[in-house]
Amino acid sequence: MALFGTSGVRGIVGQDLTVDLCREVAQALGTLLPQGARICLATDTRRSAGLIKAAVFDGLQSCGIECTDLGVLPTPMLALLTREMKFDTGIMLTASHNPPEYNGIKLFNADSVGYSQDQEGEIERLYAGKDFRRAARQGVVRQGQGMRETYLRFLKDNLAGDGLKGRKVVVDPGNGAASGMASGMLAELGLEVFSVNDVPDGSFPGRNPEPKEDTLQGTIAFLRQTGADLAVCFDGDADRVVFCDREGFLGFNECIAFVSRLAAEDSGKKAVATTVETGRLLDLAVADLGVKVARGKVGDVHVAYLAKTTDAAIGVEQVGVYVFPRLGCYPDSLFAALTVLARVKEAGEIRAFVGRLPRLVFEKGKVACPNGLKGRVMEAVGDRTAVFGRAEVNALDGVRLEFGDAWMLIRASGTEPIIRVLAESPSLARTRALLDTGVGEVERIVTEVQG
Numbered sequence: 001m002a003l004f005g006t007s008g009v010r011g012i013v014g015q016d017l018t019v020d021l022c023r024e025v026a027q028a029l030g031t032l033l034p035q036g037a038r039i040c041l042a043t044d045t046r047r048s049a050g051l052i053k054a055a056v057f058d059g060l061q062s063c064g065i066e067c068t069d070l071g072v073l074p075t076p077m078l079a080l081l082t083r084e085m086k087f088d089t090g091i092m093l094t095a096s097h098n099p100p101e102y103n104g105i106k107l108f109n110a111d112s113v114g115y116s117q118d119q120e121g122e123i124e125r126l127y128a129g130k131d132f133r134r135a136a137r138q139g140v141v142r143q144g145q146g147m148r149e150t151y152l153r154f155l156k157d158n159l160a161g162d163g164l165k166g167r168k169v170v171v172d173p174g175n176g177a178a179s180g181m182a183s184g185m186l187a188e189l190g191l192e193v194f195s196v197n198d199v200p201d202g203s204f205p206g207r208n209p210e211p212k213e214d215t216l217q218g219t220i221a222f223l224r225q226t227g228a229d230l231a232v233c234f235d236g237d238a239d240r241v242v243f244c245d246r247e248g249f250l251g252f253n254e255c256i257a258f259v260s261r262l263a264a265e266d267s268g269k270k271a272v273a274t275t276v277e278t279g280r281l282l283d284l285a286v287a288d289l290g291v292k293v294a295r296g297k298v299g300d301v302h303v304a305y306l307a308k309t310t311d312a313a314i315g316v317e318q319v320g321v322y323v324f325p326r327l328g329c330y331p332d333s334l335f336a337a338l339t340v341l342a343r344v345k346e347a348g349e350i351r352a353f354v355g356r357l358p359r360l361v362f363e364k365g366k367v368a369c370p371n372g373l374k375g376r377v378m379e380a381v382g383d384r385t386a387v388f389g390r391a392e393v394n395a396l397d398g399v400r401l402e403f404g405d406a407w408m409l410i411r412a413s414g415t416e417p418i419i420r421v422l423a424e425s426p427s428l429a430r431t432r433a434l435l436d437t438g439v440g441e442v443e444r445i446v447t448e449v450q451g
Helices: 019-032 049-062 075-084 117-129 147-158 182-188 217-226 252-267 281-289 300-310 333-343 349-355 371-383 428-450
Strands: 008-012 038-043 066-072 089-093 102-109 141-143 168-172 192-195 230-234 241-245 271-275 292-296 314-317 321-323 361-368 392-394 399-402 407-412 418-425
Touching: 019 049, 019 102, 019 117, 038 049, 038 075, 049 066, 049 089, 049 102, 066 075, 075 089, 075 102, 075 147, 075 333, 102 117, 147 182, 147 333, 168 182, 168 217, 182 192, 182 333, 192 217, 217 230, 217 241, 230 333, 241 252, 241 333, 241 349, 252 271, 252 281, 252 314, 252 333, 252 349, 271 281, 271 300, 281 292, 292 300, 300 314, 300 321, 321 333, 361 428, 371 399, 371 407, 371 418, 371 428, 407 428, 418 428
Parallel strands: 038 066, 038 089, 066 141, 168 192, 168 230, 271 292, 271 314
Antiparallel strands: 008 102, 089 102, 230 241, 314 321, 361 418, 392 399, 399 407, 407 418
16 A cells, blocks of 8 residues: 555655645544544654654544544553543654654554554545545643653553563653653562653664664663663663663563563463564574464564454564553553563573573564565565575565475565565575575566666
8 A cells, every 4th residue: 555554654744744635634633433433642752752742633633533632652552542531543753763854654553553554445445535524623732741650550460470671771752752761660570670761852863763683782781780780771652662681682582481481381382472573583483382472564563453353362463563462452562661570580481491492593584665666576586486495486576485394585675675585594694595595586576677
């Protein structure tokens, strides 16, 4: 679809994401909702938030929608509050882990689950036709109150035991939506908190808003200085969380495997929901419990719906997304962080768990590709799978090639103008060879398609 990617509407402000586009997307949403419907809206810390928010409120009000401004909040809080405060829809203005020049619009239903592809398609249709409802009475905008307290109470009600008290933890919100909030909540729950990059600033001066090994070196150094056990590190809107210990970054697949096992043990359920981007470490981590891993399309909304349909113990994406169905089918990084902090008694426990599993090497690459060419490039990739050797082909979302002891995924990003290439195998040499082959072939195809 022209508007929606894997995580809402997203683009560079003033180029792909203009004020007029945001207003008209809001008008399409306002036309889809019944007149007088109640929505809540929150933003991350990006400097374009005010501009985009004004356009969205203008479009919604013209359709007679009642709006509540929740201010700057993490996405998990917006999703939960939509349900708990009985709004008809929640709107999060964020570009998540993307650079500062990006922003976006993400939608949640009254039950806290993200809008489905069918719902996004209906908004797309209304947007294209420009046949928007004009209400006789404009909706109003109110200011929300007590948001943090409502969410903190929810966390306390759903946490088991007192395993948090006295634990030392570094909190790194990356100057994003969790800044000044996550550290305060964790302190109130009994942890000894050391914070870094904890001032809201949408230019993200502390580090890149995408938390990964190369962007977290300063955080890891700070962790060692404090003597804390773990660091919990969020992205721009805090719908992702990753973890570090005193030895360094704990990995993507490693942490989702660890948390998924905890969730499966606690719930007794026999399924975990994830995406085609996730490695096989997850399967190995839960195999002895009789738990099966269901892989679907990339995106937390797809994971949420897959978790519902498979009655999963948890839904995860390897980038650090955690969906806890018993709480609601939305990503909740704060609850994931608390789950880990409550259960890990020693700093090296996660590494020890991963060390007992067979060794796998997972790596990522990417190739620049204009959004308008992605379809043609991926069609060509699908036509040329033979160049990669004999493999089982999964075309559910991109092209995933299974080689027995290894796999590779080539997939167009739904949030950036790139084609992603991922590979995993038991050895670094094999993984690098797969990745180099995949990246090289995609580069050739992009050059050919560009003419």
